[in-house]
Amino acid sequence: MRTSxxxxxxxxxxxxxxxxxxxxxxxxxxxxxxxxIAAYESPEEIRALCHRLGLTIDLFQxxxxxxxxxxxxxxxxxxxxxxxxxxxxxxGADMMLLCSNxxxxxxxxxxxxxTQIGALADLAAEYGIDIAYEALAWGRYVSDYxxxxxxxxxxxxxxxGVCLDSFHILSRGHDPAGIAEIDPDKLFFLQLADAxxxxxxxxxxxxxxxxxxGEGDFDLIDFLSHVILAGYRGPLSLEVFNDTFRxxxxxxxxxxxxxxxxxxxxxxxxxxxxxxxxxxxxxxPCAIDFVEVSGEDLSAVERTLSQxxxxxxxxxxxxxxxxxxxxxxxxxxxxQVRTPGSRLVGxxxxxxxxxxxxxxxxxxxxxxxxxxxxxxxxxxxAVASPDGTEVYWNSxxxxxxxxxxxxxxxxxxxxxxxxxxxGVIDHLNVAYPWQEFxxxxxxxxxxxxxxxxxxxxxxGPRGLVRSQVMRTADGAVRxxxxxxxxxAPELPRHVAIRVDDAVSAARRARARGxxxxxxxxxxxxxxxxxxxxxPDFLAELRELNLLYDRDEQGSFIHFYTPTIGDIFWEVVExxxxxxxxxxxxxxxxxxxxxxxxxx
Ligand SMILES: O=C(O)c1ccc(O)c(O)c1
Ligand SMILES: [Mg+2]
Numbered sequence: 001m002r003t004s005x006x007x008x009x010x011x012x013x014x015x016x017x018x019x020x021x022x023x024x025x026x027x028x029x030x031x032x033x034x035x036x037i038a039a040y041e042s043p044e045e046i047r048a049l050c051h052r053l054g055l056t057i058d059l060f061q062x063x064x065x066x067x068x069x070x071x072x073x074x075x076x077x078x079x080x081x082x083x084x085x086x087x088x089x090x091x092g093a094d095m096m097l098l099c100s101n102x103x104x105x106x107x108x109x110x111x112x113x114x115t116q117i118g119a120l121a122d123l124a125a126e127y128g129i130d131i132a133y134e135a136l137a138w139g140r141y142v143s144d145y146x147x148x149x150x151x152x153x154x155x156x157x158x159x160x161g162v163c164l165d166s167f168h169i170l171s172r173g174h175d176p177a178g179i180a181e182i183d184p185d186k187l188f189f190l191q192l193a194d195a196x197x198x199x200x201x202x203x204x205x206x207x208x209x210x211x212x213x214g215e216g217d218f219d220l221i222d223f224l225s226h227v228i229l230a231g232y233r234g235p236l237s238l239e240v241f242n243d244t245f246r247x248x249x250x251x252x253x254x255x256x257x258x259x260x261x262x263x264x265x266x267x268x269x270x271x272x273x274x275x276x277x278x279x280x281x282x283x284x285p286c287a288i289d290f291v292e293v294s295g296e297d298l299s300a301v302e303r304t305l306s307q308x309x310x311x312x313x314x315x316x317x318x319x320x321x322x323x324x325x326x327x328x329x330x331x332x333x334x335x336q337v338r339t340p341g342s343r344l345v346g347x348x349x350x351x352x353x354x355x356x357x358x359x360x361x362x363x364x365x366x367x368x369x370x371x372x373x374x375x376x377x378x379x380x381x382a383v384a385s386p387d388g389t390e391v392y393w394n395s396x397x398x399x400x401x402x403x404x405x406x407x408x409x410x411x412x413x414x415x416x417x418x419x420x421x422x423g424v425i426d427h428l429n430v431a432y433p434w435q436e437f438x439x440x441x442x443x444x445x446x447x448x449x450x451x452x453x454x455x456x457x458x459x460g461p462r463g464l465v466r467s468q469v470m471r472t473a474d475g476a477v478r479x480x481x482x483x484x485x486x487x488a489p490e491l492p493r494h495v496a497i498r499v500d501d502a503v504s505a506a507r508r509a510r511a512r513g514x515x516x517x518x519x520x521x522x523x524x525x526x527x528x529x530x531x532x533x534x535p536d537f538l539a540e541l542r543e544l545n546l547l548y549d550r551d552e553q554g555s556f557i558h559f560y561t562p563t564i565g566d567i568f569w570e571v572v573e574x575x576x577x578x579x580x581x582x583x584x585x586x587x588x589x590x591x592x593x594x595x596x597x598x599x
Contacts, residue, residue, distance in 0.1 A: 003261050004058045004237035005254070006030035006191070012250045014039040014046065022053035024254035028235055030059040031093065033084070043090035058235050059132070059189055060088050061097030066120060068105035068113040068141055081120055085127040095130045095189065097163055100139030100148060108141045114154035121157035132163035132188035137172050137202045145169055146178050152186060161188030164227060165239060167195060167210055170218045171202050176226040184231025191239035192264065194218045196455070210240040212260035214445045215438045224268045236261055248435045256386070256439045259365040263446035279364070282449035283357035285349035285477045288425040289394060290330040291495050292346035293567060298333045300564045301342045305331060307514035308497070308561070308569060309421025309505060314406030318377070323406045327422035329497045342565030344493040346390040347428065349448070349477065354381055354393035361447045378402040383447060386439045387432060391448065419508055426498035426572050427478035427581070431491035437466070437483045444470040444479060458583060460485070460590040469581065480581060492566045502557040502573035506544040516545040517560040523588045547585040554578030560589060
């Protein structure tokens, strides 16, 4: 599989973009005319640079508003075309993308369009150039790839074919099954982009909101299957118009872009049982094994954990690292760093095959993390997520476990076993700055093998907070992602522990002196209005600062600790088959965290 990327996906000048693409490992590039026009380097210099970097120029694009026009416009369009063919010849580019006319077309007659495009192809042939005709979703008379193919057939030139772009096809809901009808020799080029489902005019949607594969809602695995089964053998090229990616670090975006293609190709090959599969199978995690918090002095975190009912799980035999446990919820406190505060820096997953998970992650391009280990320590393979959080995998068994590295654990006595907190890590909640969010979604899909739930917007005191949960199908692992508002890029992270009885857990925590995040009294009046709760139950919720939600599947009781450093803790109880996160209470919680009387 050859990989390519349109220069429009990246930020900066053309030379910078070419360097970033080569460094990331792309095979080729689509050069956007606008990027060339704005460059001080001549076409010959760009050609030489691409050659030196080992990049092929797979496409020169776009050429616009050409076909189905009146005679005078046609003559001028041919003059324009000749000028661009001359530039392409100097560049050494041998395929031009022709977009369907969105502005100047005056006739819906496909024969006229075909005659004019045929003349363009004949002119291109003089320069040894191929024309790939693409139906833009908002084209005036041609907005469906099947119509573009119709016109290409009518024109019938050897150097004329179609360019398929997943955005234009899937945004309009056109069935990709029709790709099988196209002569494979006429499948000249393929552009791939994902996008979130949106209720927006298709032009704005395309120009601002395209995403890399795996980050949006399109079924690109199905789409790519159709294209490859139809016989396409050209490069897989990314064409993602997105305001964020055009403002972020070009090297990082290029690397991230290539990961999205590797992921897409791997999943498509796996779905079709193609035997040239090179990557290990994804390893969806079975559970969150631990979270790791670091800081030079974590005594305040330790106090909160102990008030919550966590018990001391031992001291690492060689490092300044301690373990706290609440049943199967494990927190590692790492004081080996010299940074103040406390940060959630790592998490561990239990998986079927940790080595396979790590091999796959590295093949997709996730950066490996090396941790200093000592003789007898377990080697947990790990990668760094885009925000720097370290993710560890382990196929822990009763016989062999990193837990054995901890000494001095306090066994639970008869009395403490009764009152200690006992649970599992239900979910983590992490906020991302706007420029890192989509990259994090792709990481969670491609490297961690999690699936995205539909995104939603939660009203917070500083505006809507985009919220997206990524999880395993069985819900055993859930990562809740928030898009931090630009004014608060460092929103605290939180860890939610699931227990069987959150009310008792809250009572015991309060008896141990835990300060809860206080909820406004109005919140409880509203709960009563919404749910008509038993007076005693409502009083208990109010007394303990508990939050509550209910839907057809069940109910949800939970509470929060105040924030320490940039982390806080949540205790949750899911009743029935409740599967949410108490979204209706989130605005109140966010407001309480910002202005609550104890903070
Ligand atoms: O938005 C556009 O104009 C545009 C241009 C070229 C493309 O390949 C495309 O998909 C869209
Ligand atoms: Mg396109």
